[in-house]
Amino acid sequence: MARLFGTDGVRGPAGTVLTAELALRLGRCAVEALPGGDGDAPRTGRSGGPVQVLVVRDTRASGPMLEAALAAGAAAAGADVHLAGVLPTPAAALLVDRLGFDLAAVVSASHNPWADNGIKLFGPDGRKLPDAGEARVAELVASDAPLPARGTVGRVAPLLGATEDHLRALDERFGDLDLAGRRIALDCANGATFRVAPEAFRRRGAEVVVLADAPDGRNINAGAGSTHPDAVSRAVLEHGCDLGFAFDGDGDRVLAVDGTGRAWDGDELLALMALHLRATGRLAGGVAVTVMSNYGFHGAMRDAGIPVVATPVGDRHVMAALDERGWNLGGEQSGHLIETGFVPSGDGVAAALLTCEALGSDALADRAAMRRLPQVLVNVPVADRDGAMADADLAAAVAAADAALEGEGRVLVRASGTEQLVRVMAEAPTEDRARAVVDALVAAVPGRR
Structure with missing residues (x-):
């Protein structure tokens, strides 16, 4: 069997x-893999009774x-x-801990097209397994x-009020945030935020312009959401939104998109959050x-005297680094932003509400916390990605390209985790x-196809 996770x-x-x-089988094995239980007896949860599992899905x-x-x-x-029905993935991470579940499963393929799906598992502490x-x-x-x-079976029932539980947690965290007088566009990607996001902003007093909030099962991420920021950019300009x-x-x-329609990526938002916190x-x-x-993020944090640690790609690696150091802020350029x-x-x-908190009454366009350096990325098809990465000439x-850019920029050459690409x-x-620089390095990759 191919690698499962x-x-x-x-x-x-x-x-x-x-x-x-x-x-x-995943549902059954996820429970069987938990500690506790003896012989043919079912696993026991942290309450001493049956294991309690929360299930959340997207649209x-x-x-x-x-x-x-x-x-x-x-x-x-x-x-x-x-x-719990349709809820954002982070609601599972939040509620599994707050409501005392032993395991949470999210049925979602994140930013992938509608025909894909996935299953993510979270432990009782709200962290991915x-x-x-x-x-x-x-x-x-x-x-x-x-x-x-096991000799007995568990019960399956709806969890009523889960959406309000998530909103209540956001209210507790951002109860002092006043967005009255602000017009804010929200692109919900026809996905799991289509109820929670508009309501969370309305509760802060914002005038909300909502798009892609009519999921039909097949339109999730279709020309909308964080992989298509042009849609919210157009809405900001058309409706005169602040952001x-x-x-x-x-x-x-x-x-995020500022009032001029320019998109801000996860690095830029993270820099803003770091300075605010x-x-x-x-x-x-x-x-x-x-x-x-982006190298510009590292420069901005260095100038501000804020330490930075870099991890492999993936929010689980970011979370592990935060846990290891006792830090509370991290994220990815793609927009995975974590405030523990x-x-x-x-x-x-x-993260969107924290961005608004960091801005106060300022416009996003006026609060650049870093200068984003131009970035060029090329995916090079190869016959053997591991062999290419082991090549001494490459x-x-x-090393030579990195040394030439020292203090001004950087290079990164890595193998894809899923495809025969460098x-x-x-x-x-x-x-x-x-x-x-990229053109010269591409020419040095052995085994190009």
């Missing part, structure tokens, strides 16, 4: 790769099918399953050995970002210089 859970085309049968057409299969598998292992936990679930899923007959935000399909990412005495230590973070004082997960709605070329990226003071 990727960088963000199990994901693939619904009905072919991610089937109902796989979802059922994809395949969501109800996979939700039902996942719930059936967990119930077959003796767990009680609570179906660590690698060891995912490996144990994957081992059980792949095993030919029969799973134990706008675009979420992805499951609501754990956000990008430091100024208000709420920044614990420094900021964790990934290796894809609220939830240990990227939360698009919370390593020497990378990703070549350079950042420099001008786009022409960045492109020249």
Whole structure:
């Protein structure tokens, strides 16, 4: 069996790769992988009774099918399953801890097209299962050995009021934020934020212009959301908004647009947040970002005296770095922005509200916290990505290019985690210089196809 868990859970085309049968087995094995239980007795949860499982999904057409299969598998292992329906992914990370669940599962493929779907698992602390936990679930899923007959089955029931629980948590965190007099555009990507995001901003007094808030199962992320910021940019200009935000399909990412229509990526928003939290005495230590973070972010934090640590790509790596250091802020250029004082997960709605808090009465266009360097990225198809990355001549070329840009920019050459590609990226003071560096490095990649 191919590797089950990727960088963000199990994901693939619904009905072919991610089937109902796989979802059922995942639900059962996720419960069986939990500690506790003896012999044929079901696992016990932290309350001392049956394991309690929370299930959240986005708006994809395949969501109800996979939700039902996942719930059936967990119930077959003796767990009680609570179906919260359509909610952003970070709501699962928040509620699994607040409401005392033992496990949360999110049925979503994030920013992927509607035909894909996925399953992410969260532990009782609201964090995604660590690698060891995912490996144990994957081992059980792949095993030919029969799973134990538990002798009892759990219950499956709707969890009423989960949307209000999420909104109440946002109210608690941002209760002092007053957005009266501000007109804000929100692109909900026809996804999981379509109810929560507009209501959260209206409760702060904002006049809200909402787009892509009519999910039909097949229009999630279609020409909308954080992967298509032009849509919210047009809405900001058309309706004279002060700013706008675009979420992805499951609501754990956000990008912003200022009043002039310019898009702000996760690095720029994170820099703004870091300076704000430091100024208000709420920044614990420094900021964790990934290796894809723009060089301009590092320069801005260096000038501000804020430590930065770079991790491999993926919000789980960012979260691990924050936990290791006791820091509370991190994120990715793509818009996964984590402020652990609220939830240990990227939360698009919370990040958008924190951006507004950082701005106060200022316009986003006037509050640039960093200068984003031009970035050029080329994906190079190769016959053997690992062999290419081990090539001594390529390593020497990378080192020379990096040394030439020292203090002005940087280069990053890495293998794709999922495809036979080598990703070549350079950042420099001008786009022409960045492109020249990338072109030279692409020519040095062995085994190009």
